[in-house]
Amino acid sequence: MSVSQNVAVKAKVNGLFSPKVGMKPRLFFWRVISFFIVFSVWELAGRADISIAFPPFSEVAVAFVEMLFSGEFTAAYADSLPPLLTGLCITIIGGVIIGISIGLVRGAEWFIMPLLIIFQTAPVSALIPMLTYIYGISDTAKVVAIVILGMPLVALNSYKGIQATNPSLLEMSKSFLASRFATIAFVILPSAQKMIFAGLRLGVSGAFIGIVLAELLITPTGIGDLITYNRFIARYDKMFATIVSILAVAGLTLSVMRFFEDWLFPSEKNE
Amino acid sequence: MDDIILKTEAVGVTYQESIVALENVSLSVPAAKLTAILGPSGCGKTTLLKVIAGLIEPSTGIIKVRGKETIGPGPDRALVFQDFALLPWATVLQNVAFGLRAVGVPKKEREKTSLHYIKEVGLSGFEDKYPHQLSGGMRQRTGLARALTVNSDILLMDEPFSAVDEQMRRKLQEDLLELLKIENKTVIFVTHSIEEAVYLADQVVILSGRPGSVADIVYPEIDRLGDIDLIRRQPRYIELVDEIWGSLKSYVE
Numbered sequence: 001m002s003v004s005q006n007v008a009v010k011a012k013v014n015g016l017f018s019p020k021v022g023m024k025p026r027l028f029f030w031r032v033i034s035f036f037i038v039f040s041v042w043e044l045a046g047r048a049d050i051s052i053a054f055p056p057f058s059e060v061a062v063a064f065v066e067m068l069f070s071g072e073f074t075a076a077y078a079d080s081l082p083p084l085l086t087g088l089c090i091t092i093i094g095g096v097i098i099g100i101s102i103g104l105v106r107g108a109e110w111f112i113m114p115l116l117i118i119f120q121t122a123p124v125s126a127l128i129p130m131l132t133y134i135y136g137i138s139d140t141a142k143v144v145a146i147v148i149l150g151m152p153l154v155a156l157n158s159y160k161g162i163q164a165t166n167p168s169l170l171e172m173s174k175s176f177l178a179s180r181f182a183t184i185a186f187v188i189l190p191s192a193q194k195m196i197f198a199g200l201r202l203g204v205s206g207a208f209i210g211i212v213l214a215e216l217l218i219t220p221t222g223i224g225d226l227i228t229y230n231r232f233i234a235r236y237d238k239m240f241a242t243i244v245s246i247l248a249v250a251g252l253t254l255s256v257m258r259f260f261e262d263w264l265f266p267s268e269k270n271e
Numbered sequence: 272m273d274d275i276i277l278k279t280e281a282v283g284v285t286y287q288e289s290i291v292a293l294e295n296v297s298l299s300v301p302a303a304k305l306t307a308i309l310g311p312s313g314c315g316k317t318t319l320l321k322v323i324a325g326l327i328e329p330s331t332g333i334i335k336v337r338g339k340e341t342i343g344p345g346p347d348r349a350l351v352f353q354d355f356a357l358l359p360w361a362t363v364l365q366n367v368a369f370g371l372r373a374v375g376v377p378k379k380e381r382e383k384t385s386l387h388y389i390k391e392v393g394l395s396g397f398e399d400k401y402p403h404q405l406s407g408g409m410r411q412r413t414g415l416a417r418a419l420t421v422n423s424d425i426l427l428m429d430e431p432f433s434a435v436d437e438q439m440r441r442k443l444q445e446d447l448l449e450l451l452k453i454e455n456k457t458v459i460f461v462t463h464s465i466e467e468a469v470y471l472a473d474q475v476v477i478l479s480g481r482p483g484s485v486a487d488i489v490y491p492e493i494d495r496l497g498d499i500d501l502i503r504r505q506p507r508y509i510e511l512v513d514e515i516w517g518s519l520k521s522y523v524e
Binding site: 190 | 344358360
């Protein structure tokens, strides 16, 4: 169950939430329509009595509001958010620094790349029992799960962004006597910016998968526990409401990042 | 004899220890004149220009600027690229100012200089446009303005007009001649077009096929002081184009 949920987290996070400041009304209209269609199909499918474990959208929405005001979400997120934020910070800062370094320093590439590729391709859920063994049932284990899932994506994309710098531009920079530092600042980093931010978005999605996985598999606390507990007591409406809340938080995080990117690089080519 | 500003002495470039791109190229470039390097494709024209620019280290031989040996790029030479090499995320103004920014010229000063050259190449009003909003001709004007802002004595142009259409190429060629009447620059110009070489250059260096070496040097001595529209009708122009084709033909294929 958890794996399919995580795929859903990733797909939704990447597709539906990328609002722009001053989004065109037409675009906004289509997004609303898109949500409306998804929720309607959900509602119909839920009412078709496929399974007791699949409640219609309306019940989930009611459960969502109920949990929002009963303090269940507040308590769960109070447990989940601190390790999530810690993990995200390490993922973002560490990933970008590692990615840029291996892109710029020749030796570093040979040293770190194999490790990143292993982490990117390995079925990380299989590593989680090992994390429990090393770090016990703790926030540290959660943070490590997040970092393992998120950081390779951030680092690899940053590295690819640096590598993809147009050689002609590097030659141009050299011919105009730019120092290595000036070349990095004025040519390489701006050129890698899109890839770096694409990597950050993937990394954040990875981090959300990491926290949910960790809380489902290692420590029954926070939002992971909310999912597991409600499944055990057959409150499927609440279980889905929790999943929806994760999507919302992940979407919000990605929107904040998009806003940050636009604010940092307000260039034409973002259009 | 003219003042010689740049010399290549027995320059050779060998790649991977066995592929000889250039062999024993010695040539003298007169100051404030336009020298064209002409040759069949793959003869090492661009390699020679990059050696002169200091971007490729020659395997043998040396480059002298004003009699002094130089290694690597220098402030006395500025390059115009075949593919324009503009920063896609930067405006025309920022692109033109790149050479000054790279060496730490303060913003106000570099923008003032850049605006002057943007005007000179005929791009006024496009300062805030991005490269993707410009036509090929305008992109190359941006590249030219960038090379002019660093105020080098020598402009190196690598097939600068080959990526634009024929009409735009003619216009750019004319504009280059007009510009050189104002700016006192030495130009080294790589081209595969015989017409372009004869039309623009005071000295045409013809390279043989691979490995490239100097096959011939021709001095068009075409009168460019009058109406530039008439250059292509001069008997001397037509004669030279035929003559150069005669000597190049043997190297093609």
